[in-house]
Amino acid sequence: MSMQSFEKLGQEARALASGTSSKVIPIVPVSNMTQAEGEVARVMQICNACRYCEGFCAVFPAMTRRLEFLKADVNYLANLCHNCGACLHACQYAPPHEFGINIPKAMAEVRGQTYVDYAWPPALGKLYQRNGLTLSLALVAALSLFLVLGAVLQGDGLGALWGADLGANFYSLFPHNMLVSMFAPVFLFVVFALFMGVRRFWKDIKPATSGADVSGAAATEATGDVLRLKYLDGGHGDGCHNEDDAYTLKRRRAHHLTFYGFLLCFAATSVATLYHYxxxxxxxxxxxxLPKIFGGVGGVMLSLGTARLWMLNRSRHPLHGDPKQKPMDLGFIALLFLVATSGLALWLGRGTPALALLLCLHLGAVMALFVTLPYGKFAHGIFRTAALLRHNTEKRQPNPIGLGAD
Known part of the structure; x- marks a missing residue:
């Protein structure tokens, strides 16, 4: 920020503090920014003068390396934010103060925008805004019904759905090669779409984060930050906030159960692929x-983690995050829960007459999850990892203004 702009900001802040102004500090007028991005730039400029929350998370030391917050900086900082809520409850300028500083909400709105802006192909970016709970459940129902019809048509009518002699082997209903032909193209598209999106994001934020290449040390530290969910500790290890201003580790533990449960389920599928081929x-x-151990343990962890995340999301403080994204959040949680619980039910019911129906439900949930992965809440983990890689690279470079916290 230029000295003239900083002085003007200070004058407006003093006017607000003295009661001689009825306006909040205006959104920074940068032509290529959206209103949400301008709001993040505004609150970051105020926070950069205060710095009370400097040690809370990676956002604040990254903030102190900047005097201006342009579009790339804002998108980078928004994805670096873990929405723990600690800064909101610590801030003396939070609502109902005239300054109206609400970093979790401002950052969440920009994060949602980046998912749309960097979606690949771009025409499908709008799916983020429609990927809600109702759509997710409807997609599971539609795909499960499709599989049910397929089983009926290729089997002995309705008898293929209940009590058919499948020998406790679901490949007797849907052959292995058929399943591969259904899921492999979708999986490859998901990987490619996410790669293309985060590649564009990386290309835009790299010049704004020192431009240096990622070193081994930076990659190692960023990996540790991701695996430990470091920035869900509220900056002091006591956890973040959920329904009130009390510190809690509930969200961090629920995220860990969900994250590692998902990884174990993915490992089960990967090991099973090696076993087969x-x-x-x-x-x-x-x-x-190993596939059964990984799948069973992962399924239980994923079920517990997503059930807990659902309850925490429903009770979250209304000032935390962007309310418009709640349907997308709940839709993703519901899909993960259905994948985990239907998988466990399929394992337990493999030798029962319900095998065919359970298989159709599980495959429908998995397919719905795959189809929505590039255009749902899953993307936040990919973009946040990229932001953490850039943060751990940037902080190893000389501070351009000499006033940062690194």
């Missing part, structure tokens, strides 16, 4: 095989 061992697998 490398070792010639075909499903179904029983204990103590």
């Amino acid at each position: 490398v070792f010639g061992l075909e499903a179904p697998y029983d204990l103590p095989s």
Whole structure:
């Protein structure tokens, strides 16, 4: 920020503090910014003068390396924010103060915008705004029904759905090659779409974050930050906030259960693929095989984690985050929960007459999750990881203004 702009900001702040002005500090007028991005630039300029929350999370030391907050800086900082809420409850300028500083809400609005802006292909970016709970559940129902019809048409009519002699093997209903032909193209598209989106994001924020390449040390530290969910500790280890100003580790623990449960389920599928194609061992697998151990433990963790996240999301403080994104959040949580619980039910009901119906429900939930991954809340983990990589790279470079906290 120029000295003239900073002085003008100070004059407006003093006017507000003295009661001689009825206006809040205006959104920074940058032509290529949206209103949400301008709001983040505004609150960051005020926070940069205060710095009370300097040690709370990665956003604030990154903030102190800047005097101006342009579009790339704002998008970077928004994805660096973990929405823990600690800064909102610590801020003396938070609502109902005239300054109206609400960093969690401002950052969340920009994060949602970046998911749309960087979606690939761009025409599908609007799906983020429609990917709610109702759509997610409707997609599961539609895909499950499609699989049910497929089972009826290729089997013995309705008898294929209940009590059919499948030998406790779901490949008797849907052959392995058929499942691969259904899921492999969708999975490859998901990976490519997410890669293309985060590639564009990286290209835009790299010049604004020192431009240096990621070193081994920076990558190692960023990986540790991701795996430990470091910035959900509120900056002091006591946790962040949820329904009030009390510190809690509930959100961090629920995220850990969900994150590692998902990874274990993915590991189960990956190991099963190796078993099938490398070792010639075909499903179904029983204990103590690795696919069954990983899948069982991961399914339980994912079920517990998502159930807890659902309750925490429903009770979250209304000033935390962007209310418009709640349907997308709940839709993603619901899909993960359905994938986990239907998978566990399929395992437990493999030898029962309900095998076919349980299989259709589970495959429908998995397919719905895959289809929505590039255009739902899953993307936040990818973009946040990229932002943490840039943060751990940037902070190892000389501070351009010599006033930062690094």
